[in-house]
Amino acid sequence: MEFSWDLNLQQPVLDGKAVVLAAMHNRTERDGQLRPDQALMALAAGQPVRGRTFSALVHIDSYLSSTAPAVRDKTLLEGGGRFELVKGD
Helix, strand or coil: CCEEEEEEEEEEEECCEECEEEECCECCCCCCEECCCCCEEEEECCEECCCCCEEEEEEEEEEECCCCCCCCCCCCCCCCCCCCCCCCC
């Protein structure tokens, strides 16, 4: 059974102020979606910002492959992950 997910960071706040999240490799990509091996940066007025305290609502959508067997009862699926703070330049 193949299991995948989308992870989105919503309502990001840095030091008490709302910010926008953008992909490090492409600042125009501002959907807050965190993809494997990708970093996000906080922007205010289109410019990178630094701070001490960050918070966001983490929204996870999970998916089973179309070849997964049908389920008729509650099924527990477990996964793991981690968040890593990477210092910018």
